[in-house]
Amino acid sequence: xxxxxxxxxxxxxxxxxxxxxxxxxxxxxxxxxxxxxxxxxxxxxxxxxxxxxxxxxxxxxxxxxxxxxxxxxxxxxxxxxxxxxxxxxxxxxxxxxxxxxxxxxxxxxxxxxxxxxxxxxxxxxxxxxxxxxxxxxxxxxxxxxxxxxxxxxxxxxxxxxxxxxxxxxxxxxxxxxxxxxxxxxxxxxxxxxxxxxxxxxxxxxxxxxxxxxxxxxxxxxxxxxxxxxxxxxxxxxxxxxxxxxxxxxxxxxxxxxxxxxxxxxxxxxxxxxxxxxxxxxxxxxxxxxxxxxxxxxxxxxxxxxxxxxxxxxxxxxxxxxxxxxxxxxxxxxxxxxxxxxxxxxxxx
Amino acid sequence: xxxxxxxxxxxxxxxxxxxxxxxxxxxxxxxxxxxxxxxxxxxxxxxxxxxxxxxxxxxxxxxxxxxxxxxxxxxxxxxxxxxxxxxxxxxxxxxxxxxxxxxxxxxxxxxxxxxxxxxxxxxxxxxxxxxxxxxxxxxxxxxxxxxxxxxxxxxxxxxxxxxxxxxxxxxxxxxxxxxxxxxxxxxxxxxxxxxxxxxxxxxxxxxxxxxxxxxxxxxxxxxxxxxxxxxxxxxxxxxxxxxxxxxxxxxxxxxxxxxxxxxxxxxxxxxxxxxxxxxxxxxxxxxxxxxxxxxxxxxxxxxxxxxxxxxxxxxxxxxxxxxxxxxxxxxxxxxxxxxxxxxxxxxx
DNA sequence: TTTAGCACTTAGCAAGTAAGAGTGCTAAAA
DNA sequence: TTTTAGCACTCTTACTTGCTAAGTGCTAAA
Numbered sequence: 001x002x003x004x005x006x007x008x009x010x011x012x013x014x015x016x017x018x019x020x021x022x023x024x025x026x027x028x029x030x031x032x033x034x035x036x037x038x039x040x041x042x043x044x045x046x047x048x049x050x051x052x053x054x055x056x057x058x059x060x061x062x063x064x065x066x067x068x069x070x071x072x073x074x075x076x077x078x079x080x081x082x083x084x085x086x087x088x089x090x091x092x093x094x095x096x097x098x099x100x101x102x103x104x105x106x107x108x109x110x111x112x113x114x115x116x117x118x119x120x121x122x123x124x125x126x127x128x129x130x131x132x133x134x135x136x137x138x139x140x141x142x143x144x145x146x147x148x149x150x151x152x153x154x155x156x157x158x159x160x161x162x163x164x165x166x167x168x169x170x171x172x173x174x175x176x177x178x179x180x181x182x183x184x185x186x187x188x189x190x191x192x193x194x195x196x197x198x199x200x201x202x203x204x205x206x207x208x209x210x211x212x213x214x215x216x217x218x219x220x221x222x223x224x225x226x227x228x229x230x231x232x233x234x235x236x237x238x239x240x241x242x243x244x245x246x247x248x249x250x251x252x253x254x255x256x257x258x259x260x261x262x263x264x265x266x267x268x269x270x271x272x273x274x275x276x277x278x279x280x281x282x283x284x285x286x287x288x289x290x291x292x293x294x295x296x297x298x299x300x301x302x303x304x305x306x307x308x309x310x311x312x313x314x315x316x317x318x319x320x321x322x323x324x325x326x327x328x329x330x331x332x333x334x335x336x337x338x339x340x341x342x343x344x345x346x347x348x
Numbered sequence: 349x350x351x352x353x354x355x356x357x358x359x360x361x362x363x364x365x366x367x368x369x370x371x372x373x374x375x376x377x378x379x380x381x382x383x384x385x386x387x388x389x390x391x392x393x394x395x396x397x398x399x400x401x402x403x404x405x406x407x408x409x410x411x412x413x414x415x416x417x418x419x420x421x422x423x424x425x426x427x428x429x430x431x432x433x434x435x436x437x438x439x440x441x442x443x444x445x446x447x448x449x450x451x452x453x454x455x456x457x458x459x460x461x462x463x464x465x466x467x468x469x470x471x472x473x474x475x476x477x478x479x480x481x482x483x484x485x486x487x488x489x490x491x492x493x494x495x496x497x498x499x500x501x502x503x504x505x506x507x508x509x510x511x512x513x514x515x516x517x518x519x520x521x522x523x524x525x526x527x528x529x530x531x532x533x534x535x536x537x538x539x540x541x542x543x544x545x546x547x548x549x550x551x552x553x554x555x556x557x558x559x560x561x562x563x564x565x566x567x568x569x570x571x572x573x574x575x576x577x578x579x580x581x582x583x584x585x586x587x588x589x590x591x592x593x594x595x596x597x598x599x600x601x602x603x604x605x606x607x608x609x610x611x612x613x614x615x616x617x618x619x620x621x622x623x624x625x626x627x628x629x630x631x632x633x634x635x636x637x638x639x640x641x642x643x644x645x646x647x648x649x650x651x652x653x654x655x656x657x658x659x660x661x662x663x664x665x666x667x668x669x670x671x672x673x674x675x676x677x678x679x680x681x682x683x684x685x686x687x688x689x690x691x692x693x694x695x696x
Numbered sequence: 697t698t699t700a701g702c703a704c705t706t707a708g709c710a711a712g713t714a715a716g717a718g719t720g721c722t723a724a725a726a
Numbered sequence: 727t728t729t730t731a732g733c734a735c736t737c738t739t740a741c742t743t744g745c746t747a748a749g750t751g752c753t754a755a756a
Contacts, residue, residue, distance in 0.1 A: 025718050038730050043719065061718050061736045101565060102511075140488055142500050148508065152490050158510035160496065163450075217449065237603040240588075240596040248588035255585040373749055386699050391750065409705045409750050699756070705749085712743080719736075726729070 002052070002073075008033060009045050010054055011078045014066050018317050021243060023063030068281045068316065071294070075278045075320055082276075084325040091117060092329055096337075103127075106337060107308065108232040114330055115235025118323055120242075120314030121258075122234040123267055124330075127306035127338060132157070132226075134193050137181050137219065139174065147174075151222040153190065155306070159225040163218045166211070173208040177215060180204060190227040197223065229264050231309075242315050254289050267311045269297035276324055276331075281316055292316050296323055300331040302338040310334065350400070355426055356381055357393050358402055362414050362422045366667045369591060371411030416629045416664065419642070423626045423668055430624075432673035439465060440677055444685075451475075454685060455656065456580040462678050463583025466671055468590075468662030469606075470582040471615055472678075475654035475686060479537050480505070480574075485529050485567065487522065495522075499570040501538065503654070507573040511566045514559070521556040525563060528552060538575040545571065577612050579657075590663050602637050615659045617645035624672055624679075629664055640664050644671055648679040650686040658682065 002010070012032050016024040026042040033042075046064055049055045054070035057063070066074065095113045100106040107126040114122035135154040139147050142162065150160040165174075184201070185193050197220055205212040236258070240251065257263070266285050269277040276298040284290040290313075297311040310331050312323055350358070360380050364372040374387040374394060381390075394412055397403045402418035405411070414422065443461045448454040455474040462470035483502040487495050490510065498508040513522075532549070533541050545568055553560040584606070588599065605611070614633050617625040624646040632638040638661075645659040658679050660671055 023718090027718080039718090040720095040730055040732090041728085043721095044729085047720080057719085059737050061720095062738080063718065101562070136491070138488075140486075140498065142498070142506060143484070144504060146500075146504055146506065148498060148506055150488065150490070150496060150508075152494075156492060156494055156510075156512070158490060158494065158496055160498075160508045162504075162506035164504070214449075237600045237607075240600040240603070242596065248590065252585040252588045255588070371749090375749080387749090388699055388701090388751095389697085392698085395751080405750085407706050409748070410707080411749065697756100699754100701753090701755100702751105703753105704751085707746100707748090709745085710743100711745105713741080715739085715741105717736105717738085719734105721734090722732090724729105724731080726727100 002049075005035075005037075006045050006049060007078055009042060010049055010066070010070060010074060013049075013055060013064055014071065014074045014078070017066055018319050021317065023058055023065050025063035028063075066317075071280050071316055071320075075280070079324070080321055082321065082325045082328050084329050085322075088117060088322070088326060089329065092326075092333060096333065100337070100341075103338065103341065104232075106341075107334065108234075110310070110330055110334055111232040111234030113234070114310070114312060114326060115238060117326055118312055118314060119235070119238050120312050120318070120323070121236055121238050123231045123263075123309070123311040123313070124234075124334075125229060125231050125267075125309040127300075127302045127308040128229065131189050133187055133189050134185050134223075136186060137178060137222075139178055149218045149222055151219075151226055153226055157226055159222040161218055161222050161225075163214070166214065174215070176208045177205055177212075180208070181219065190223070193223060194227060228261075231263055231267065233258065239313070243317075250289065257285070257289060267295070267297055267309060269299050269309060269311070271299070276327055278320070278324070294318060294320075296320075296327050298327050298331045300335040302335055302342065305338070305342045308334060308338075350397075350421075353383075353385075354393050354396060357390060358397055358414070358418060358422060359426045361397075361403060361412055362419065362426070365414055366665050369665065371406055371413050373411035376411075414665075419628050419664055419668075423628070427672070428669055430669065430673045430676050432677050433670075436465060436670070436674060437677065440674075440681060444681065448685070448689075451686065451689065452580075454689075455682065456582075458658070458678055458682055459580040459582030461582070462658070462660060462674060463586060465674055466660055466662060467583070467586055468660050468666070468671070469584055469586050471579045471611075471657070471659040471661070472582075472682075473577055473579050473615075473657040475648075475650045475656040476577065481535055481537050482533050482541050482571075484534060485526060485570075487526055497566045497570055499567075499574055501574055505574055507570040509566055509570050509573075511562070514562065522563070524556045525553055525560075528556070529567065538571070541571060542575060576609075579611060579615065581606070587661070591665075598637065605633070605637060615643070615645055615657060617647050617657060617659070619647070624675055626668070626672070642666060642668075644668075644675050646675050646679045648683040650683055650690065653686070653690045656682060656686075 009029060012029050013024050016028065016032070026039040026046065029042050030037055030039045046055065050057070050064070054067060054073055055064040056067045058065060092113065096106070096109065100109070103126050107124045111122045111124040133154045134151070136152045138150050140150060141147050145165045146162055147165055148160055148162045150158065152158050185196060188196070197216065202212055202216060205216065209215060239254065276296060279295045279297070281291045281294070282288070284293060284295045292315060293313055294316045295311060295313050297309060299307050299309055301307050310327055312327055314323060357377055360377050361372050364376065364380070374390040377390050378385055378387040394403065398405070398412070402415060402421055403412040404415045406413060440461065444454070444457065448457070451474050455472045459470045459472040462472070481502045482499070484500045486498050488498060489495055493513045494510055495513055496508055496510045498506065500506050533544060536544070545564065550560055550564060553564065557563060587602065624644060627643045627645070629639045629642070630636070632641060632643045640663060641661055642664045643659060643661050645657065647655050647657055649655050658675055660675055662671060
């Protein structure tokens with residue numbers, strides 16, 4: 001258990017270190033602390049912090065640097081209640097603008113603005129209807145033996161893809177298949193639909209179509225688009241400008257990770273609605289790639305319309321109060337604006 | 349004007365340098381050249397090359413390194429007729445596979461495979477109908493006051509986007525507007541449509557709709573999707589693994605460039621159908637960002653169906669014969685496969 | 697015109713030095 | 727018992743020095 005003074009010292013070390021990036025020595029801390037103590041006293045306290053594993057030295061006579069656990073302790077116990085500067089608040093209002101036409105626009109703009117403000121990388125996920133259901137699938141002929149397949153969900157999501165009909169197609173058979181899908185699958189939750197598509201549906205379709213693959217491919221394709229969680233990413237390349245940016249190979253691996261579908265397993269905040277989750281270093285992912293980064297994630301709830309996610313990936317040595325404050329501000333802002341949007345279009 | 353021997357020396361310097369990345373000295377060259385000459389002779393010749401600006405030294409007693417102009421001369425005059433190893437040819441056939449379902453799939457796979465084979469960054473653009481025309485726009489109601497706008501071009505391209513109708517909408521007026529668009533704009537080339545959309549169309553639409561913005565936004569949006577050239581990019585992050593990869597800020601700027609719409613102005617090979625264009629260093633872009641890179645671009649023509657582009661961005665010190673050979677191979681392969689595809693679907 | 701030979705230049709490396717920052721520890725002061 | 731001053735110690739950083747290896751330019755002879 002740390003004493004009050006030890007906590008103050010740890011806090012000062014973290015603040016200084018995140019501000020300057022340099023190891024911080026006892027003399028500097030003595031001058032920064034509110035009470036009047038000598039640097040020797042600080043040094044004595046620091047060996048305690050070091051034994052507790054909260055700070056480390058880069059070499060035997062350097063200043064102290066917070067360890068991962070030190071940052072953890074700081075985030076868990078020493079963080080000021082999150083506030084946000086007037087300047088940041090104004091910037092958010094200013095950049096987000098008053099109007100937006102589509103949900104995607106608002107949510108992707110948010111990722112962009114959040115990354116600009118932090119100069120880190122930001123992720124946003126629009127609210128997902130928890131139990132989104134298939135509400136219809138249809139084919140629209142476009143002439144020239146091309147057809148557009150359209151999938152609609154009950155939350156209003158629409159995905160479509162065009163394809164070319166085989167030459168020997170029987171268009172009545174096609175319509176029968178579409179009817180089949182609507183009869184059997186509408187009203188089911190999307191994961192359930194995906195399951196059925198792998199199981200009994202292909203067999204049933206063969207009653208009408210000799211070669212069902214092409215058709216089912218199209219259906220599976222739009223289904224996947226609709227079911228897949230896709231993050232908007234802002235400031236993707238800001239990672240390159242950071243300190244830790246070491247060798248190119250590692251950065252290459254990180255970007256390949258961020259581009260992959262593993263992203264959604266990494267950005268997975270606690271279901272708690274109010275909390276903001278801070279993952280530090282190895283807590284983010286199993287591999288060592290992101291060891292020098294921290295990930296701040298939060299969910300935002302849009303009434304009954306579902307939950308979205310917002311996240312920032314930055315260096316472990318980041319100014320947590322500001323970053324957390326920004327995430328919190330965006331979370332509220334998104335929730336508020338989206339509630340308005342949904343009310344406006346669906347309810348009144 | 350260079351003598352035969354000077355050209356051989358320059359060629360040897362470029363080959364060695366692209367293979368090892370190290371400055372190359374007179375002794376090594378003497379041992380590599382076909383004729384029997386001493387290193388002193390090579391040295392004498394090298395001062396000629398240096399005066400001509402084709403090679404430089406890193407310091408007064410280092411070996412020679414080809415300059416940008418040296419590479420230029422090499423590419424223009426000293427390149428072997430492009431060939432491709434059996435191994436590479438087999439790899440292409442193997443990875444591209446025998447079948448493909450969609451043009452996008454073939455073309456984007458090509459970018460991926462080309463980048464894997466070179467370990468550089470590859471770009472592909474699918475064949476663009478030169479004078480693509482609008483062949484139809486329509487609205488499909490999806491229920492729940494949502495509508496899908498669908499745009500089709502004469503080459504079979506389809507773009508769509510869903511939107512929500514304002515509450516006070518008059519659906520007949522909407523249909524009238526759609527009729528208006530089809531009457532006035534179908535058959536026009538896409539750039540012309542874009543132009544009309546900025547000029548007289550908005551005025552005409554106000555005859556039916558009080559607030560035409562929402563509708564015109566949707567139409568403009570899908571139009572832009574259809575008209576915009578979008579490159580497939582493979583191995584985007586391979587740039588990070590290269591030698592020149594210096595500071596993070598510069599890489600960040602490069603990636604932002606590649607993500608922007610300026611990309612299509614950079615990758616703009618000569619209209620010559622047969623040629624492969626090699627741009628070296630500052631020839632690529634006006635700013636200094638890509639000074640240490642070379643860009644190899646080529647067009648491929650798919651009969652009357654249009655022209656596509658294929659390109660590779662790698663270090664200036666790259667093995668040009670192999671890279672050019674690969675670009676050439678892919679260009680032929682894409683042309684061949686796409687001609688088959690189009691014939692199969694549209695003609696027979 | 698080519699070559700051998702040699703003096704010269706430079707990068708890279710290892711070792712050494714000095715300055716500066718910061719520590720741990722001890723003994724005195726509070 | 728806690729805090730502080732003082733000091734020896736450690737380690738980084740920047741600079742210098744000396745050495746080697748690679749490669750050059752130049753000269754004079756072949």
